[in-house]
Amino acid sequence: MKSQITNALSDFFFEYETPRQVLVRNRRVGVVCRLIQLGVLAYIIGWVFIYEKGYQTTDTAxxxxxxxxxxxxxxxxxxxxxxxxxxxxxxxxxxxxxxxxxxxxxxxxxxxxxxxxxLEGANNCSSNADCDEGRFKRTGHGHMTGVCVQSTRTCEVLAWCPxxxxxxxxxxxxxxxxxxxxxxxxxxxxxxxxxxxxxxxxxxxxxxxxxxxxxxxxxxxxxxxxxxxxxxxxxxxxxxxxxxxxxxxxxxxxxxxxxxxxxxxxxxxxxxxxxxxxxxxxxxxxxxxxxxxxxxxxxxxxxxxxxxxxxxxxxxxxxxxxxxxxxxDIIPTLTAIGSGVGIFGVATVVCDLVLLYLLPKREFYKNMKFKYTDTHPKDPDSETGSTETQK
The missing domain is CATH 2.60.490.10 (atp-gated p2x4 ion channel domain)
Incomplete structure (x- = not known):
C-alpha cells in the first residue's frame, strides 16, 4: 500500500501528460479549419481590438x-x-x-x-340644479356656487375672474x-x-x-x-x-x-x-x-x-x-487575448465533427483518433489481464 501511494504521488508530481494528436491529410477538412481560424482571427483583430477597443478600459464622466x-x-x-x-x-x-x-x-x-x-362648453347649465354647490368640474376654473348664470347659461364659480x-x-x-x-x-x-x-x-x-x-x-x-x-x-x-x-x-x-x-x-x-x-x-x-x-x-x-x-x-x-x-489597460488586453485564443478551439470541434460523422472514411478516422482498451479480469483479486486493442 505504501509503495502504491508513493508511486501515485511520484506520478502526480513528476509526470506530464499531453493529448494525443493525429495529423489528417484531407484538403476539405484542412480548408474548413483554416477558414474558421481566419474568421476567428478577423473577429479578434477587427471586432474586439479595432471596433470595440478591447485593449482599453472605460470611464463615464x-x-x-x-x-x-x-x-x-x-x-x-x-x-x-x-x-x-x-x-x-x-x-x-x-x-x-x-x-x-x-x-x-x-x-x-x-x-x-x-x-x-x-366659459361656454362643458360648464353649460339650464338651471341651478345643473350646478352642484361646493363642487368643481375637471374642466372648470373654480369652486361652483350652485348658481346658473342665465345671461351666459353657464355655472357661476368662485375663482380668479374673469x-x-x-x-x-x-x-x-x-x-x-x-x-x-x-x-x-x-x-x-x-x-x-x-x-x-x-x-x-x-x-x-x-x-x-x-x-x-x-x-x-x-x-x-x-x-x-x-x-x-x-x-x-x-x-x-x-x-x-x-x-x-x-x-x-x-x-x-x-x-x-x-x-x-x-x-x-x-x-x-x-x-x-x-x-x-x-x-x-x-x-x-x-x-x-x-x-x-x-x-x-x-x-x-x-x-x-x-x-x-x-x-x-x-x-x-x-x-x-x-x-x-x-x-x-493591460488587464482587459490580456482578457481579450485569452478569450480569443479560447475561441480558436471552435475550429477543432467543427473539424472533429466533420471527420467523425460526415466523411465517408469516418470509421477509419475514428480508429486513428481513439485508442480503445478492453479489460478482461482473470482473477477477481488480480489487476492483471487487461488487453489493449485498436479498432
Missing amino acids: VSSVFTKMKGVGYTNVNGSERVWDVADYIFPPQGDSSFVVMTNYIITENQTMGKCPE VEDDRKIPYPPHLMSAENYTLFIKNSVTFPTFGVTRSNLVEGIDTAYISKCSFHPEDDPLCPIFKLGDIVQMSGFNFETIAHKGGAIGIVIDWTCNLDVDVKHCKPDYRFHGLYGNPDEVDKTRASVGYNFRYAKHYMEDKIPKRTLLKVFGIRIDIIVKSLARKF
Whole structure:
C-alpha cells in the first residue's frame, strides 16, 4: 500500500501528460479549419481590438451644464406694443440644463378673486340644479356656487375672474422674434478614473472668439453659441409650427474620447433631436400636442390682490451629456487575448465533427483518433489481464 501511494504521488508530481494528436491529410477538412481560424482571427483583430477597443478600459464622466440665453422679443397685440427680455421669456431663470423659451402666450389681465360665470362648453347649465354647490368640474376654473348664470347659461364659480379663455391659440405665434435668440452653453466634464477634466471651451476658444462665432456643424462645430432658429432647424422641426403650440428639443453633447492620444483631441460633439412638437407626430390620437404651462404675476392694486395670468407655449430645451473615455489597460488586453485564443478551439470541434460523422472514411478516422482498451479480469483479486486493442 505504501509503495502504491508513493508511486501515485511520484506520478502526480513528476509526470506530464499531453493529448494525443493525429495529423489528417484531407484538403476539405484542412480548408474548413483554416477558414474558421481566419474568421476567428478577423473577429479578434477587427471586432474586439479595432471596433470595440478591447485593449482599453472605460470611464463615464461627471458633468455640469450652465446655460445663458440672450435676445429681445417684440410683440404688437391689438395695438399694444411690448418688449420681452430674458427675465420675461425664460423659465426657470437659473440657467439649468433644462429650460423653456416662451414663443407664444395667452394673457388674461387684471384677474381678481370673486364670483363669475364659467366659459361656454362643458360648464353649460339650464338651471341651478345643473350646478352642484361646493363642487368643481375637471374642466372648470373654480369652486361652483350652485348658481346658473342665465345671461351666459353657464355655472357661476368662485375663482380668479374673469376666467381664462384659452380656446383659441394665437397664430402666427406672438414671439416669432424668438428665432433670433442665442443660447450659450458651458459644459465641464471630469473622468474620475483617469483624472481628466475637460470643458467645451477647448483650446482656441476665448472671449474674442465667442463674441463673434455662431455654431455651424461643419464650419464652426466647436462654437458654444447657438441660434434658437438653427437649433430648431437642425432638430428637424419648422420654427413657426413648433412655436405655435410648443414642443421639446434635445441637445446631446457627446464626449467620446480616446485618452491614448493627447488630451487636447478630447472635444465635444453637438447633436440635436426633435423630441415632440411636430403636427405629424406618431401619436395619431392628437392628445396633448405641444408644450404649455401657466404662469401668474401677482400684484396689489388699491389694496386688492390681483394677478396677470399667462398660458405659456414654448420650446423646452433639454441638454443631455453623453460621455465615454477609453485608455489602454493591460488587464482587459490580456482578457481579450485569452478569450480569443479560447475561441480558436471552435475550429477543432467543427473539424472533429466533420471527420467523425460526415466523411465517408469516418470509421477509419475514428480508429486513428481513439485508442480503445478492453479489460478482461482473470482473477477477481488480480489487476492483471487487461488487453489493449485498436479498432
